[in-house]
Amino acid sequence: MKMKLTNCKLNKKTQLKLLEFFVLGVTARAAADLLKIHHNSAALFFTKIRKIISYHLEVEAFEIFDGEIELDESYFGGTRKGKRGRGAADKVIVFGLLKRNGKVYTVVVPDTKSGTLMPVISKKITPDSIVYTDQWVATMLWMLQVFATIELTIQLISQMGKIISMELRIFWNQAKRILRKYNGIPKESFPLFLKECEFRFNYGSPSQQLKTLRVWTGI
Numbered sequence: 537m538k539m540k541l542t543n544c545k546l547n548k549k550t551q552l553k554l555l556e557f558f559v560l561g562v563t564a565r566a567a568a569d570l571l572k573i574h575h576n577s578a579a580l581f582f583t584k585i586r587k588i589i590s591y592h593l594e595v596e597a598f599e600i601f602d603g604e605i606e607l608d609e610s611y612f613g614g615t616r617k618g619k620r621g622r623g624a625a626d627k628v629i630v631f632g633l634l635k636r637n638g639k640v641y642t643v644v645v646p647d648t649k650s651g652t653l654m655p656v657i658s659k660k661i662t663p664d665s666i667v668y669t670d671q672w673v674a675t676m677l678w679m680l681q682v683f684a685t686i687e688l689t690i691q692l693i694s695q696m697g698k699i700i701s702m703e704l705r706i707f708w709n710q711a712k713r714i715l716r717k718y719n720g721i722p723k724e725s726f727p728l729f730l731k732e733c734e735f736r737f738n739y740g741s742p743s744q745q746l747k748t749l750r751v752w753t754g755i
Contacts, residue, residue: 544584546577551755554581559746563717586728588752589735597641602662604636607669609648610708612715612726628726633660634704639738644727707737 544551550571557567568578611627631653634640641660645652661667711733715721721729739745749755 544581546573546581548755551581551753552750554578555585555749555753555755556746558582558585559742559749561714561717583728585749585753586732589749590728590731592752593731593734593738596639597660599639600662601633601635601638601641601660602665603638604666604668605661606632606634606636606704607657607667608632608634608704608708609645610711612712612730613721613723628723630730631656632704632707633657634707636703640704640707640734642730642734644730707733710737 546554550573553571554567557570562570564578564582565575567582568575571578609629609631611629613626613628629645629648630642631645631648632640632642633656643656645656657667711730714733714736715729718729736745739748
């Protein structure tokens, strides 16, 4: 089953230009001004692109990671700065898994409790993987306990925040930089924008991203 761009009243030439602007990180409003079309038309087009990206990345989510895997969480939005736990009450929590020298997979989660994260981890990584995390000792303990219970031979490594490589940190920084330009995203729309960030990280250069999106959208 494929998801293509449908019910779009814009002509193909305009669609392609909008797709090019999207890949280059131009906002919908700026793209509309450049193409002299209604702002709502560009915004709707960009929303459809994000839905198509989200659809295809969810299909890819069935791909299992193996080898060396990094786990980390990050907090987006909100009015309060910094911290985990209670200090992050008004922020969106994102859990990320990254295969070193490979792709990243993200999911919005309500909290970072074991019962929330464990289903994501157990479905996404294979036994005998090496899992790197800079997380709290409590997290390490429950992971070791649960993994032992389900007889997975996953090795867990932590060195008090020094083990996570630059890859996952680069993704978090890149995602926040991309999202910052929108000056606030409604929580209900945030997952679509998050998948846009995941797509940009996983699909390399702008030319590769454009080529991929042309296939996915049928433009």
